[in-house]
Amino acid sequence: MMTAxxxxxxxxxxxxxxxxxxxxxxxxxxxxxxxxxxxxxxxFANFFLENFPQFCVGLADRFLGxxxxxxxxxxxxxxxxxxxxxxxxxxxxxxxxxxxxxHELRLDHGIMTIYHAIDVGMRLPLVPIIPNCAVHPxxxxxxxxxxxxxxxxxxxEFDGLDRVAVVGAGGLSRWVGEPRVGDIDTxxxxxxLDRLGSGNLEEVLSLPDEELEAAGxxxxxxxxxxxxxxxxxxxxxxxxxxxxxxxxxTGMGVATFELDxxxx
Amino acid sequence: MKNYAVQRAVFDFLRAQQGRDEAAGISTEHxxxxxxxxxxxxxxxxxxxxxxxxxxxxxxxxxRAIGLTRNDYRVRLEGLDTTRRKDPRWxxx
Numbered sequence: 001m002m003t004a005x006x007x008x009x010x011x012x013x014x015x016x017x018x019x020x021x022x023x024x025x026x027x028x029x030x031x032x033x034x035x036x037x038x039x040x041x042x043x044f045a046n047f048f049l050e051n052f053p054q055f056c057v058g059l060a061d062r063f064l065g066x067x068x069x070x071x072x073x074x075x076x077x078x079x080x081x082x083x084x085x086x087x088x089x090x091x092x093x094x095x096x097x098x099x100x101x102x103h104e105l106r107l108d109h110g111i112m113t114i115y116h117a118i119d120v121g122m123r124l125p126l127v128p129i130i131p132n133c134a135v136h137p138x139x140x141x142x143x144x145x146x147x148x149x150x151x152x153x154x155x156x157e158f159d160g161l162d163r164v165a166v167v168g169a170g171g172l173s174r175w176v177g178e179p180r181v182g183d184i185d186t187x188x189x190x191x192x193l194d195r196l197g198s199g200n201l202e203e204v205l206s207l208p209d210e211e212l213e214a215a216g217x218x219x220x221x222x223x224x225x226x227x228x229x230x231x232x233x234x235x236x237x238x239x240x241x242x243x244x245x246x247x248x249x250t251g252m253g254v255a256t257f258e259l260d261x262x263x264x
Numbered sequence: 265m266k267n268y269a270v271q272r273a274v275f276d277f278l279r280a281q282q283g284r285d286e287a288a289g290i291s292t293e294h295x296x297x298x299x300x301x302x303x304x305x306x307x308x309x310x311x312x313x314x315x316x317x318x319x320x321x322x323x324x325x326x327x328r329a330i331g332l333t334r335n336d337y338r339v340r341l342e343g344l345d346t347t348r349r350k351d352p353r354w355x356x357x
Contacts, residue, residue: 043321048275049268067282070328134321177320177327179341180348181334191354203353214352217320249334 001248003072003113008247020241020254025118027256033165035081035125036118037088037151039224040110040169041133046102053100054139055147057092058128059085065107065115073116078107081125083160088127091154097147105130110221114169131227133170133220141212142205144223148230168228170221172251178217184244188215189251192222193242196255199235201226218250225255232257266317269296273305274313274322281329290326310340 006014045067047053060080066073092099111128132138155164173185195204212219236258243252277290292302304312308330327337
């Protein structure tokens with residue numbers, strides 16, 4: 001919604017959220033990222049129920065996106081980084097994960113809105129990682145946190161680049177395709193962001209899906225946030241903005257994380 | 265995930281819609297659907313489709329494809345919510 005209907009949101013909320021997003025995405029550029037890994041759910045753009053991956057890494061040398069004509073982002077080919085993506089995939093496997101991989105991914109709004117915010121010219125090489133946040137059974141929240149740790153270790157082994165940005169996108173609370181579409185659970189969103197900032201995540205990581213869904217089916221996308229929390233140093237999350245934007249039917253948050261040292 | 269045939273019919277409809285300006289109907293021929301399921305899909309009977317277990321992402325996307333807004337389908341699905349619970353841990357913190 002932030003690109004499809006930005007003006008639908010009240011200006012103070014829109015400016016607060018987009019301003020924070022601009023701050024965060026500027027960090028990617030200003031810190032000299034040579035590639036970006038974006039972890040985000042997808043919405044049946046690539047996978048269907050006949051064969052559905054729990055995690056998928058995009059290995060292609062380029063990707064086409066967005067699939068949605070209503071997103072108001074021009075469809076284009078954007079560069080991948082097959083060497084980095086292949087290294088990530090191998091590193092994850094060595095650490096006990098079995099991600100799927102794809103040489104042909106179509107990117108939907110989950111990745112494209114954030115990628116476009118980072119690089120409107122679409123030149124920064126991208127490695128998309130798609131966790132299953134939509135179709136039961138999904139990887140547990142704890143598993144996604146551990147995936148983030150394995151992802152960091154894999155990245156730290158890669159010699160081909162000096163600086164890689166890693167971004168998680170999705171959520172926060174919302175209901176999609178459900179009778180409660182339009183509701184937002186601000187209590188859940190602030191509770192989650194508070195624990196992200198403190199690093200006290202056990203209450204979050206132990207959430208069963210049935211309980212998490214009390215914040216809406218869209219809340220499953222906190223898996224991407226928890227992947228980044230697992231990758232980053234504990235307790236380093238800083239919430240730059242949180243707005244419950246009813247017109248976008250979503251609790252919209254932006255947070256940054258820190259690492260002790262640059263990857264590579 | 266229940267009713268694979270229902271899910272598949274809607275997914276194929278959405279894939280076929282890509283690039284089209286006008287929505288065609290959901291094809292129910294040659295699918296493992298009961299008469300009730302087929303009728304619900306042809307008529308886009310949202311309440312019935314929801315109760316048949318259509319994945320919510322597919323429900324949202326197919327509603328958009330035929331011109332329904334989220335408010336439209338919220339009204340049509342009124343009373344069917346099963347997700348509300350009184351005691352998630354964030355309300356007890």
